[in-house]
Amino acid sequence: MAKRIDLRSDTVTKPTEEMRRLMAKAEVGDDVYGEDPTVNRLEELAAHMFGKEAALFVTSGTQGNQVAIASFAGRGDEVIAEAESHVFFYEAAGISAIAGAQTRQIPGDRGVLRPADVRQAIRNKDIHQPRTALVCIENTHNRAGGTITPIATLQEIHEIAHAAGAAVHMDGARLFNAVVATGIGEREWASHVDTVQFCLSKGLGAPVGSLVVGSREVIDRARVWRKRLGGGMRQAGVLAAPGLWALTNMVERLADDHANARHLAEQLVAMSGVRVDMETVQTNIVICDVEDTGRTADEFVGALRRDGVLASAFGPTQIRFVTHKDVSRSDIDTAVSVMAKLVASLRR
């Protein structure tokens, strides 16, 4: 069978041979007792890299976001989040179901919250209003197409939030894509937020897991939430070992994914009837709109799949492609020619 070119997400990446070797020989213990040496090493490394006091290894990006949010916001509080953010859009209403808080959704500019809008949305001390406990930033922003929140914007939002007594959490599922694209290190990004969640299992290629970094006090609270949610894993060193490898060896290569995404976007935007907002093509995600072809995203995705190219329908006429370590430049070229053939066939 011909190779499938899977551009649905960077979550489809498979662990490398080296990761599998490290998994097999990982030193392990009971992590709920704090005795897994490999998990402890991973948490220490993450805290050190991000310049925070502590870190927590969690099962997924969603769990990391939710334990962080619940550590800041409780029943009857309000959490500000971008209107298309993952924490609001894709986490099964975890903010209300787990923390018991309500979400205030603010549309951003290509996924980037405007500081003035955050200032405006923060509640006054008033018997009628909820307390604004937290502002969530998504960097890079998935539904906006992998866009980066500029560091100056982050700093401004952080200052506004802190002045009002609210914390800032960064959903940095793909923060390392922002690190590589901007040259701004993770420690600098983390210095403008209280907590960061970042994923090992997306572009970095590890099979499972995310980390939350923050102050000792907040991470202690997040550890209780992780336990409550059933995320207290035991000999989790077998999962932390490939994560350690990913964190130390897989970051720089994200630049290849960004170059492939740009190449893909440039080819797509040149096809008649296909639109791409090139300003959003900043990291490893490309979203194109096929409305002008008269076909739906589902029709396109189905036709691409029949020719071995997997992509995600991301709206009625929007298709998302995500580049990652398991697709090469030549795979991208193949995907482009499949898409070009499809577009040409519609015009006849």
Ligand SMILES: Cc1ncc(COP(=O)(O)O)c(C=O)c1O
């Ligand atoms: C921005 C963002 N945050 C969080 C997550 C959740 O990660 P997970 O799938 O590991 O729960 C994702 C997953 O795609 C994401 O794109």
